[in-house]
Amino acid sequence: MKTTIRTDHEARAAAPAAAESPMIEIRGLCKQFGAFQALNSIDLVIPKGTVFGFVGPNGAGKSTTMSILATLLAPTSGTAKVGGCDVTRHPKQVRKLIGYMPDFFGVYDQFKATEYLHFYGASYGIPKAERARLIPQLLELVNLTDKKDAYVDTLSRGMKQRLCLARCLVHDPELLILDEPASGLDPRARIEMREILKELKSMGKTIVISSHILPELAEMVDEIGVIEHGRMVAKGNVQEIQSRMRVKRILQIRLAGREEEAEQYLGGRPFVNRILRDGRGVHVHFDGHDEEQSELLHGLIEQGFRIISFSEAQTNLEDVFLEITKGDGEGE
Template identity: 50%
Template sequence: MIRFDGVSKAFGATRALDGFSLAAGRGLVYGLIGPNGAGKTTAMSILATLLLPDAGTATVDGLNVVDRAAEVRGRIGYMPDFFGVYDGLRAGEYLEFFAAAHQIPVQRRPGLVKTLLELVNLPDKAGVYVDSLSRGMKQRLALARCLVHDPDVLILDEPASGLDPRARAEMKEIIRQLKRLDKTVLISSHILPELAEICDRVAIMEAGKLVVSGPVAEITAVSQGARRLCIEVLDRATELAGFLSTRPGVSEAHADGTAAGFFFSGDRKEQAALLQAVIEGGWSVVECGEVRRNLEEVFMAVTGEGGENIDGN
């Protein structure tokens, strides 16, 4: 549905994007993660036809964003990280204005406005002036504005920025609803735990390049080709960690209370053999399982140590 192929963009001596490639299919929520200056907003702006790439191509539903920009704009809804309001307009009037801009027939506009306000949980705000709404309500109204022309793709740049926990929860639920409507959503955020909750896939960017991409479950389970495992025992966890560190495929073994955690690069059969060796060694195993990292741990690992080889495209 959306695709970047070797896209590069420079601003003077600064390369905002450097051979960036990414693909997301229909109905997926895809998260972009990266430090400030990683190129997230530049990538989104190119996809939204607001910037021209210096090299490479970007497409929406097979349409090149440069050669067929007008058609692309009809298929996307773009929500920038800064929400501008129009003084003197009520929320309903605000949406009607954009409906007119998208040439929605006059007779359809009242019903459309009502539907959109209900979708973003603002059903009673049609007559309220936009500039008097809370930040969270403005963000939801901005999202409703993106949906006026029923686009297939939504590009959301930091939609939860500055929102309180309740407003963030409401935004997450709206994004889940959009997924159920088979929309493709490209979303950037600095709130990594929440991205993990709502995204099907994530991509970590640094210095304009793609470092890691793939399903959330895969990325949080894998580290440099190894899975993080934990064996809980009744006692002698420190000894167990020492024993594990001598076994093939095991790295970074350590004791934590009554458990030993470690990374393991072997397959399931080798994992079973390792567990059998632990039992034969005299340890009483209570539980053995895989431990998933959170996105913050992944982000720190790949941006601080040069990245990992996970390819989910």
């Protein structure tokens, strides 16, 4: 299913500098609520067409950053630009460029799905005839074509989330800001949402997405930013961050006998933190880099241990997240 959604809206005309500038440019962004520092000098640049995953524990500042980008919150200091437009100086132009889906949102229950999209389409100034052409495409994209005449209050949570996503797309924005779009969804609805997001990614949209379900993010994002206590503690390509974090790695060694001896030998080697032994082999928590790892293997072979396998346990985004956020800025 490949759905083309293009409208003749003025979004592109709104940002003459947009072609050259990154989609999002945040510099020294701070937000204070009374004594609480929600954001502390955030810097972030997201190029066009990137799918950026925002990761962080609850209250870290993800939603605050997204609200500022969506022109719903004024920053205390710093600047945030979307498509080259400053969110505080040109909020109307920014709103043309973004489709925002908050973590919690309501719907107008007495509207039918089609009417709901017509209302938002009209609110973005899309002519009626164009809306009539566009809305069936959007409903098809989010797999709600068979629910077009259903009242919104009869839709399931997952369907409402998808309808809200269609609402975000009604004016064909260049940037989608999705705050926990899969929260509260059952596994099937989550998979459906993920497929739609992949489709949007293939359409070239820039997507900023936050989620607690990290394996889902890992599958679709190009870059991640880890935020904790209002600070960006890590950001960059998912693989890069994973390899950076892999300095603390777990080695899995399977031996053909002499496991106790191997455990004693490994215990005396540099960079080895901790050794666990179970029925599947010896697990070594290792602080060294690739070179030290190679020396460790070489030493084992020299000592005459018969090695069946020597491998590095796969770290996923969850491991990275836990590693980075286990202390105040420790991962930085």
